[in-house]
Amino acid sequence: MTKGERTRLQLLEVAAAEFAERGFQLTRISDIVARAGVTQPVFYQYFASKQAAYDELVGMFAQRLRTEVCQARLDDDLQGLPQDVRIRRGVCNWLAILQEDPNLTRIGFFQVDAAETLKDELVTMIAENVRIEQRAGLFRQDIPPEWLAHAFMGVIERFTRQTPNEQQREALADFITTMFLEGVRQR
Structure with missing residues (x-):
C-alpha cells in the first residue's frame, strides 16, 4: 500500500x-x-468535499452489506456444509461487518437519511434469497419471505447496538440461526 x-x-x-x-x-x-x-x-x-467523503463512507458500508446478502444465498448443494452451518456463518458475517467499525455502522445504518432506504433494499434482497431457497426446497413454503426478511433485519439492527466480543458474536449468531430455523416452540 x-x-x-x-x-x-x-x-x-x-x-x-x-x-x-x-x-x-x-x-x-x-x-x-x-x-x-x-x-x-x-x-x-x-x-472534493466533506459530502464526497461522507458519501464514499456510506457507499462502502452499503456495498459490503449488499455483497454479504448475495454471498449468503444458499444453493442446492450448500457448498458441502449443513444448512444451519451456512446460515450461522452468514449471520456471524453480518454481525462482524456491523461491529467491525462502529463509527461506520452508526453512520450508514442509523444516522444517514438513506439508512432506512438501505435497510429496505437489504430486506428486499434477503426476501429474494428466501424465495429462491423456498423454490429449492430448503425452507418452508408457508413463510412469507418479506416478513422473515423484516424480522431478520430487526434482530440484526437491535443486536448491532451491542458490542459483543468474537466469542459472544458466535454465540449470538448461533442463537439467531436456531431461533429462525427452529423457532421457540417445544417439539
Whole structure:
C-alpha cells in the first residue's frame, strides 16, 4: 500500500469517527484534518468535499452489506456444509461487518437519511434469497419471505447496538440461526 493510499484510508477512518460523534452537519473538514494530522489541501487531494467523503463512507458500508446478502444465498448443494452451518456463518458475517467499525455502522445504518432506504433494499434482497431457497426446497413454503426478511433485519439492527466480543458474536449468531430455523416452540 502506498503512502497516499494509507493517508486516504486514514482520512476515511477519521472522517467516520467525526461524523459518528458529531453528525454530518457539525463535522468540519478542519476537525477531520486536525485529528488525522494532515492539512486541508491534503484532504482535498483525496476528496472534493466533506459530502464526497461522507458519501464514499456510506457507499462502502452499503456495498459490503449488499455483497454479504448475495454471498449468503444458499444453493442446492450448500457448498458441502449443513444448512444451519451456512446460515450461522452468514449471520456471524453480518454481525462482524456491523461491529467491525462502529463509527461506520452508526453512520450508514442509523444516522444517514438513506439508512432506512438501505435497510429496505437489504430486506428486499434477503426476501429474494428466501424465495429462491423456498423454490429449492430448503425452507418452508408457508413463510412469507418479506416478513422473515423484516424480522431478520430487526434482530440484526437491535443486536448491532451491542458490542459483543468474537466469542459472544458466535454465540449470538448461533442463537439467531436456531431461533429462525427452529423457532421457540417445544417439539
